[in-house]
Amino acid sequence: MVKVAEAKARLSELLARVEAGEEVIISRGPDPIARLSPLRKANDTAEVIEEIKATRNSFALAPVTLDEILEWKAEGRC
Secondary structure, three states, rough: EEEEEHHOHHHHHHHHHHHOOOOEEEOOOOOOEEOOOOOOOOOOHHHHHHHHHHHHHHHOOOOOOOHHHHHHHHHHOO
């Protein structure tokens, strides 16, 4: 966690850490108030699929199959 004044003084360094994949929490005193995190690339489909699988697995549901993902992708398209 980084305090606001420190974040202002070290913004370039913090952004470099975020670009490297790290998440940075900014706090005012002991209270977290903001999160700097990397933006997902628009074409990063593999990462999104893994995130869906991880979320679904965390609920102890059956693993997501490739066929399910393809069905979801095609849903609503005519």
